[in-house]
Amino acid sequence: MPEARLFGVAGIFGEPCRLLEAVARLKASGWERLQAYTPYPVRGLEGALDVKRSPLAGTVLAMALAGTALAWLMQWWMNGVDYPTVVGGKDPRSWQALVPIMFEVMVLFSCLTAALGMLFLFNRLPRFGHPVLEAGLGRFTTRDKFALVVEAGAAAFDAEAARRALREAGAETLMNIPVPAPAFVGLRGLLRLAAAGGALAAAGGAGMYWLIKLWPVLPPMSHMLVQPRLDAQMSSAFFADGRGMRPPAEGSVARGRLAEALVSSRTAAGLAAPLPVTPAVLMAGRRAFERTCVVCHGPVADGTSLLTPAYGAVPANLQARKFLAYSDGMIYERILRGHNAMPGYAWALDDDRRWAVVRYLRALQRAQHAKESDLP
Ligand code: HEC
Structure with missing residues (x-):
């Protein structure tokens, strides 16, 4: 491996103090360009290497403030300027009402910045490896060894001098760390990734469509889907007029509606x-009366x-x-069919409730026309 392609030189030490x-x-x-790799945090190492604090926290704070401001601006413009809505007589531009959304957007921006920023900005996600990992330094530094890497950087790098310095500083072993080629996925790789993602999404969509629309429902789980029947508005060769939908047979009455069908203003008087x-x-009558008639x-x-x-x-x-x-029957008939300006209430009350209302109405009438003999 020619020296020009070196990422750096690693010296491996047996103890943290070394x-x-x-x-x-x-x-x-x-x-200057020193990096240490250790199996556990070594006290004092960060200070010695002048490791800078990660800019992630500051970035998240900035984006959180930006999100809060954006949410305020959006709501202020929408509620206060574009379509002012006065709620409870309050100024549509007051900021207090905007706090919940401001808070939500603040959280959203912070989370996205923290997750995506960490992955893409600071961990450089499209790059999946690192020369130090690929050179196999982890074999030592994930067990009981401590490595110091002198990185080549852009300037002219004297690898021999670095090796000498590391050896003089007490390194047990020296290791060259080559620049792996190619270190980045690159544009072509990204395109391939995007194509793969698109293909996956398309396949997923098609699969879902098939599952929902075409999944073969087999007996005995056919859920009555598979049976000879006429759906609404379908034609049928079975009937002479070709219509699938049939009117009910002459004189048929819906279940539970027989009493209604027989009641007319002429027959009502005799109903008991x-x-x-x-x-x-x-009590049932009272409840129905208060809900419907009061x-x-x-x-x-x-x-x-x-x-x-x-x-x-x-x-x-x-x-x-x-x-x-x-x-009683006449009142029942009025509830059922209505009278002049009063609409019928058959739809609101079932047969028992109608009769219960009649009973309750009788009780009301008796209460308003009480005789002495009614007193206990
Ligand atoms: C939307 C208002 C309204 C509701 C609700 C209402 N009624 Fe009436 N009701 C009227 C009006 C108006 C009349 C007078 C009709 C007329 O012009 O003869 C009337 C008349 C009546 C009559 C006398 C009908 C006749 O023969 O002259 C009865 C009995 C009656 N209502 C019972 C009830 C009962 C019981 C309920 C509850 C199930 C009820 N009404 C609910 C408005 C209503």
Whole structure:
């Protein structure tokens, strides 16, 4: 190996104190580019080598401040200038409301800077190796030896002089550290890396698509996907008109809707409430009444509405003599179908609840027209 291609010369020492002495000696005789490799931190070595503090902390701080400022600026412009939104009468440009996002962006910037900066800026990520590692110095320095490397640097380097200095400083063994070729992945390597990444992403995407769309669902796990059936809007050769979607057969009634289907304003009067008068039924009726009817008919059903005049219609006073005389079935029918301005509430209340409301309404009417004989 020609001397010009040397990265440096390593001297290997058996003890940390020898290494420290050697550092001091070489420094004194004017050697500058010194690096030490040790199996564990050696006290005083950093000071002796003038190792500088990593600039990572300062970089992270700067980026954190930049992120905070950027988040403030973004929100200030969006909330205060571009689309001012007054919340609770407060100045849309006040900074206090912007703190959470400022904090988040600060954390984001710091984390990204710390991770990416460490990997790419300070560890030089696209470079996967280091001459010292590739020369095999780690064989010694990861066990019980201490190495001092005099790096060649850019200036003219007298390898022989370095070797002599190291030997005189007490090095047990000397080692040449060549510059491995090529030390960097290089542009071509980066392109290859990018191509590989792109291919991987494309393959992943295609695989995911296949998994979601085309994964063969085999019996018995077909989840009823595979069965002869007509999906909505599909045509069918089975029916004469070619339509897959069929209207229900004449006279069919949806489950649980039979009672509704049979009720009309003519038949309603004769219907009898199927529910007994029990506290549970009255409570259920009360709950349904308060949820559905109170807005219009008022808490005691006397028509004192919570609605504004803008509602237009006047809800009936259900305490009026006329409605006291209504049969249970008639009230039931009004709940089901509505009456004039009142819409039907069949959709909001199931059959039991409708009858429970009727029972509760009866209780309200009796409470408002109590006779002496009602008193206990
Ligand atoms: C959106 C408001 C509104 C709600 C909610 C409402 N009603 Fe009515 N209701 C009215 C109005 C308005 C009338 C008067 C209809 C008219 O013009 O005859 C009325 C009338 C009635 C009548 C008398 C119908 C007739 O034969 O004259 C009954 C009984 C009745 N409501 C019961 C109820 C019950 C029970 C509920 C709860 C399930 C309810 N209403 C919910 C507005 C409402």
